[in-house]
Amino acid sequence: xxxxxxxxxxxxxxxxxxxxxxxxxxxxxxxxxxxxxxxxxxxxxxxxxxxxxxxxxxxxxxxxxxxxxxxxxxxxxxxxxxxxxxxxxxxxxxxxxxxxxxxxxxxxxxxxxxxxxxxxxxxxxxxxxxxxxxxxxxxxxxxxxxxxxxxxxxxxxxxxxxxxxxxxxxxxxxxxxxxxxxxxxxxxxxxxxxxxxxxxxxxxxxxxxxxxxxxxxxxxxxxxxxxxxxxxxxxxxxxxxxxxxxxxxxxxxxxxxxxxxxxxxxxxxxxxxxxxxxxxxxxxxxxxxxxxxxxxxxxxxxxxxxxxxxxxxxxx
Numbered sequence: 001x002x003x004x005x006x007x008x009x010x011x012x013x014x015x016x017x018x019x020x021x022x023x024x025x026x027x028x029x030x031x032x033x034x035x036x037x038x039x040x041x042x043x044x045x046x047x048x049x050x051x052x053x054x055x056x057x058x059x060x061x062x063x064x065x066x067x068x069x070x071x072x073x074x075x076x077x078x079x080x081x082x083x084x085x086x087x088x089x090x091x092x093x094x095x096x097x098x099x100x101x102x103x104x105x106x107x108x109x110x111x112x113x114x115x116x117x118x119x120x121x122x123x124x125x126x127x128x129x130x131x132x133x134x135x136x137x138x139x140x141x142x143x144x145x146x147x148x149x150x151x152x153x154x155x156x157x158x159x160x161x162x163x164x165x166x167x168x169x170x171x172x173x174x175x176x177x178x179x180x181x182x183x184x185x186x187x188x189x190x191x192x193x194x195x196x197x198x199x200x201x202x203x204x205x206x207x208x209x210x211x212x213x214x215x216x217x218x219x220x221x222x223x224x225x226x227x228x229x230x231x232x233x234x235x236x237x238x239x240x241x242x243x244x245x246x247x248x249x250x251x252x253x254x255x256x257x258x259x260x261x262x263x264x265x266x267x268x269x270x271x272x273x274x275x276x277x278x279x280x281x282x283x284x285x286x287x288x289x290x291x292x293x294x295x296x297x298x299x300x301x302x303x304x305x306x307x308x309x310x311x312x313x314x315x316x
Contacts, residue, residue, distance in 0.1 A: 023114075029312045030113065031106040037304030038105035041296045042097055047090035048292040049097075051077040053160040055285035056249045074288040085163060093159035095168050100152035104145050104195075105300070111141035112203050127211050135204035142199025143192045150191055151184035157252040178256035187251035189266045194244040201237035202297055206230055207316075221315055226305045227298060234297030238290035243282040245289060247273070 051074045060067040071077035081089050116137035120129040146153070154175060159166045175183040209229035219225045247269045254261040263269035273281050305315050 026113075026312075027110045029308065030109045033304050033307035033311055034109035035102040035106045036307040037300040037302075038101040039098055040303045041299035042101045043091075043094070044299055045292045045296045046094060046097060047078060048074070048288045048295070050081060050090050050092060050160050052285040052288040052292060053157060053249055053253075054081060055288065056246050057161045057253050074285075074291070077288075092162070092165075093156040093168075096152045096156040096159065100149050100156055103152070104149040107145040107148065108138075108141045108199055108203065109304075111144060112137055112199075115140050116207075127215055131204075131208045134207045135200045138202065138204030138207070139196040139200035141203065143196035145199075146191055146195035147188060150188045153191060153248075154184050154186060154252045154255050157187075157249055158255065161249075161253045175256035183255045186255035187248045190244045190248040190251065190269075194241050194248050197244065198237050198241040198293075201240055202233050205233035205236050206297070206301060209233060210316075223302060223305070226301050226315075230298045230301035231294055233301075234294035235290070237297065238286070238293040241293075242286050242289055243270075246282055246284050 051071075054077045055071055055074065058070050061070055062068075071080060078090065116129065116134060119133045119137050155168055155171045158171050158175075159168065179186065206229050209232050210225055213219055213225050213229055214221050219228065247266060250263060250269055250273070251266070254263075263272060270282075277284075309315055
């Protein structure tokens with residue numbers, strides 16, 4: 001092969017520093033594609049998230065002289081919520097949920113590639129970037145992004161946990177009145193930890209799994225590879241992020257709501273919730289969370305990859 005041909009085939013595979021104009025254009029493309037994917041995934045899986053939040057925030061109530069939990073499992077929670085509050089209750093908090101997911105996920109994907117390339121170092125081929133560096137880059141991108149968007153998560157959680165209808169502006173006013181601006185960052189620590197772990201598993205694992213699947217010739221680049229890689233990444237994410245997700249949900253649900261206040265902070269919640277409710281309480285709502293994680297991750301990456309191809313003519 002001539003030297004010039006060899007050079008042409010080598011350059012696209014190397015992590016290199018693009019021009020500022022190209023870098024900005026690529027960032028916008030990633031944000032748009034991620035936003036489309038996040039919106040599609042959020043709308044299709046929000047009912048499962050409602051069930052997860054109800055299971056995580058429920059406390060025993062007196063029924064026929066006995067203390068019992070309102071919801072037995074994910075299916076029962078979905079049935080009771082829709083039966084007692086109406087079918088549309090399964091999409092409670094859709095406004096802040098979309099605002100959170102589109103902005104947070106879009107920002108995460110804007111940050112991921114430059115962070116990954118920086119961590120990898122100059123002159124490293126994309127397929128040669130170590131797995132741990134992809135995971136680290138995904139975590140940094142996710143943790144940084146959710147810190148900015150934590151207020152939307154607080155509002156969404158309270159709207160989903162409430163049995164009565166709540167308007168987004170009313171929730172914002174209540175949090176502001178009771179706790180001020182700091183209330184919008186209640187639960188930020190476990191949320192950052194959750195999103196660091198979640199994005200490390202989802203983005204980092206997806207990137208690694210897809211690269212490996214294609215490099216080994218198991219399946220060609222395309223929807224089948226995206227489906228397999230995203231499904232596996234969703235499972236890993238659910239297993240590792242559930243405990244911090246439970247803590248995050250408990251703390252956010254109590255922002256500006258004295259009646260729901262059970263724990264003073266992250267450490268208090270992590271230590272005392274297992275003492276009061278058992279160690280399994282850290283995995284409350286695991287099955288709906290795992291189901292939603294897998295379905296959300298698969299839906300997101302399938303749509304995101306197709307959106308990227310439509311916007312820039314190539315997959316990630």
